[in-house]
Amino acid sequence: MGATGTTGSRTAAQLTAAGHRVKAASRNATPVPGAEPVRFDWYDPATHAAALDGADRVYLIPPLGDSDPAAVMLPFLRQARAAGVHRAVLLSSSAIPEGGPAVGTVHQALPDLFEQWAVLRPSWFxxxxxxxxxxxxxxxxxxxxxxxxxxxxxxxxDAEDIAAVAVHALTDEHAPNADLVLTxxxxxxxxxxxxxxxxxxxxxxxxxxxxxxxxxxxxxxxxxxxxxxxxxxxxxxxxxxxxxRVTDTVQRLTGRSAxxxxxxxxxxxxxxxxxxxxxx
Incomplete structure (x- = not known):
């Protein structure tokens, strides 16, 4: 959710280039080449059902500037699970651990909500x-x-590297559940x-x-x-x-150097x- 942002746009582009069907959710339903645009606003629950219709996995970008994103994200994630979503990939931050402030609360809740999940914790872009x-x-x-x-x-x-890891986490059927620090x-x-x-x-x-x-x-x-x-x-x-710090996550999951x-x-x-x- 957030298909026109820094990592969302790149993730959507890489997914469509690989032939995957993508619903590109954003507040203005902005067209993304090769993807189906759908209006989505974290703070407007009336937009949530359409974004989830037909989806079996989601890439989650927390609402920008919200110090308590769990208040709007957790109800949506419960709705997503009920709608048939079985895999969730959350964009967090290397600076925020599981159970930490802001999106750290969502990170902590994810394993109990979805059978398949990954949390991407990139360093600064x-x-x-x-x-x-x-x-x-x-x-x-x-x-x-x-x-x-x-x-x-x-x-x-590089946000392109974050997107490449997001694509791996969304599409690799054998990808283990993981907390991934990206640098x-x-x-x-x-x-x-x-x-x-x-x-x-x-x-x-x-x-x-x-x-x-x-x-x-x-x-x-x-x-x-x-x-x-x-x-x-x-x-x-x-x-x-x-x-x-420097990690080898990008190399390990994408097969190329960061x-x-x-x-x-x-x-x-x-x-x-x-x-x-x-x-x-």
Whole structure:
């Protein structure tokens, strides 16, 4: 649910390319090539039955910016099970363990709801530096990335790799139930990210370190205080080393190496698609 988002759109595209029948659920029933569009809103139960009609497995993307997604997701998941869905794949975060805050509650409930399940817990997206994300806008407009991560490192992961693992978890009939932490091939600090963007694009980009309080206040202008506080706390956890790790999950499940951030930028510079910044 969320077929037009960063991982949802890519998952839908990979599924349809492989010949699978896909219902692409989104709030505006936006067309997705090769998929059947259907209107879906987590907060509008009247849209849920149509999204589930004929479905036997679901890819779940929690409602954005909601600090308590279980309130709307768990009733839907119970309805999904009753409607015949037997496999659920949930997008969570490497920063949120089973039973943790927000989507961690949904993660904890999933095994009791479905016979077949997987929870994808990717590290931070490489695509946060492209498209319309706050970091990407700041890079393009000011040449700055602002975080409260200090020199902490993150195993940034390409959304295409997340989608490839999602497709595996949805379609491999022998895939075991699993809690899957997904990363790219290397752990990078935001200083490293800024340096790579500068080198590949030719435009100077710098990392601007903030305190937890400064980051929280900056985010509060964009979202509810509770969610802004949680995101700022995740930055603080990065500063303390919580995301400084690399896993082999992408390689193990897809049969190919996870893509590097440099490779992502070089590919986008070549295709001019969703570019971070244009060359001067």
């Amino acid at each position: 490489m695509q946060n530096f492209t498209g319309t994300h706050t970091h990407a806008v700041s890079i393009r407009e000011d040449g700055i990335i602002s975080t409260a991560t200090g020199t902490g490192r993150v195993g940034f992961v 790219g091939p290397e752990a990078l600090s935001y200083d490293d990210i800024a340096a790579i963007i500068t080198e590949v694009t030719g435009r100077p980009v710098a990392h601007h370190p903030l305190s937890y309080e400064q980051m929280r206040d900056r985010l509060t202008a964009l979202m509810p205080l509770e969610f802004a506080s949680m995101l700022a706390a995740l930055d603080r956890a990065i500063a303390e080393g919580a995301e400084d 893509r590097s951030f440099r490779a992502l930028l070089e590919r986008q510079s070549t295709t001019r698609s969703d570019a971070v910044v244009s060359r001067p």
